[in-house]
Amino acid sequence: MDWSVEFERRQKVDRVTATPLVVHLHAEPEERRAIAKRLELQDVAKLEADCELDRPVHGDSVRLKGKLTAQVTQTCVVTLEPIPVELTAEFERLYVPGWKPEMEGDEEAVDAEAPDMEPLEGDSIDLGEAVVEELSLALDPYPRLPGVEVDEDGEADRPNPFQALSALRRS
Numbered sequence: 001m002d003w004s005v006e007f008e009r010r011q012k013v014d015r016v017t018a019t020p021l022v023v024h025l026h027a028e029p030e031e032r033r034a035i036a037k038r039l040e041l042q043d044v045a046k047l048e049a050d051c052e053l054d055r056p057v058h059g060d061s062v063r064l065k066g067k068l069t070a071q072v073t074q075t076c077v078v079t080l081e082p083i084p085v086e087l088t089a090e091f092e093r094l095y096v097p098g099w100k101p102e103m104e105g106d107e108e109a110v111d112a113e114a115p116d117m118e119p120l121e122g123d124s125i126d127l128g129e130a131v132v133e134e135l136s137l138a139l140d141p142y143p144r145l146p147g148v149e150v151d152e153d154g155e156a157d158r159p160n161p162f163q164a165l166s167a168l169r170r171s
Contacts, residue, residue, distance in 0.1 A: 006031055006034035006035055006038060006128075006132070007025075007027055007031045007034070007035055007047075007128035007129065007131065007132050008126055008128050008129065009023075009025050009126065009127045009128035009131075010124040010125070010126055010127070011023060011051075011053060011124055011125050011126075011127050012123055012124045013053075013062050013095075013120065013123060013124060013125060014123060016053045016054060016055055016062050017054070017055055018054060018055050018057070019054065020052045020053065020054045021052070021053045021054065022050065022051070022052050023050075023051045023052075023053065023127060024048070024049070024050055024051075025048060025049045025050075025051060025127060025128060025131055026047075026048050027044070027046075027047040027048070027128075031047075031128075032044040032045070032046075032047055035047065035132055035135070036072070038132070039072075039132075039135065039136050039139065040075075041072050041073060041074055041075075041139075042072075042073040042074065042075055042082050043072065043073040043082075044070065044071075044072050044073075045071040045072070045073070046069070046070060046071040047068070047069075047070045047131070047135065048068065048069050048070075049066050049067065049068040049069070049127070049131040050066065050067050051064060051065070051066040051127050051130075051131075052064070052065045052066070053125070056094070059096070060096075060097050060120075061094050061095060061096045061097070061120065062094075062095045062120060062125060063092065063093070063094050063095075063115065064091075064092065064093045064094075064095065064125065064127070064130060065090075065091075065092045066090070066091050066092075066093075066127075066130065066131065066134065067088065067089070067090045067091075068087070068088070068089050068091070068131050068134055068135060068138070069086075069087065069088050070085075070086070070087045070088075070135055070138075071084070071085070071086050071087075072084075072085050072087065072135075072139070073085070074139065074140065074143040075143065076143055076144055076145045076148060077142050077143060077144060078144055078145070078148045078149075079145060079148055081145055083143050083144075083145055085139075085140070085143070087135070087138050087139070089134055089135070089137075089138040091116075091130075091134045092115035092116070093115050093116045093117070093118050093130060094114075094115040094116070094117050094118070095117075095118050095119070095120035095125055096117055096118070096119065096120055097119075097120045098119070098120075099117055099118070099119045099120070100119065118130075
C-alpha cells in the first residue's frame with residue numbers, strides 16, 4: 001500500500017543548494033485522520049514540521065534537518081484508555097543518489113550520530129513521508145497512563161471492581 005499519499009509534500013531537489021532552503025509543513029484535518037489510521041492512533045490533533053534542506057560539501061546528496069511537533073492521542077496498552085501526548089522530535093536524513101540499504105556496511109562501524117541515509121530517487125524528496133516516519137519513531141511503542149503498571153502475571157496493577165463487589169457481598 002502506498003502510504004505517502006496521506007501527507008505528501010514533494011520538494012524538488014534542483015532548488016536545493018549549499019544555502020539552506022526552509023520549508024514549513026502543516027497537516028490538514030483529512031491528512032491527520034489518515035496518519036492516525038496508519039499509525040494506529042486515536043487522533044492526530046496537530047502535526048507540523050520545519051524542514052531545512054541543503055547540500056553538503058561532498059557529492060550530490062541532499063541533507064534534510066527537521067523538527068516536528070505533534071499532538072496525538074495514543075491508547076494505553078493496559079487500560080485501553082486514551083492518552084494525550086505532545087511530541088517534539090528533531091531528525092536528520094541524508095538523501096544520496098544511488099544509495100541502497102545494503103550499502104550501509106558493518107553494524108559495528110555505524111556512527112549513531114550520523115544522519116539516517118535514504119536513497120535519492122528522481123528529482124524530489126517527499127518531506128511529508130519523512131515527517132510521518134519520524135513521528136512513528138518518536139511515539140512510545142507501549143504507552144501507559146501514569147501510575148498504571150503490569151505485574152509479573154501480566155495483570156494490571158489497579159483495583160479490580162469485582163473485588164469491591166465481593167467485599168460488599170460478604171458483609
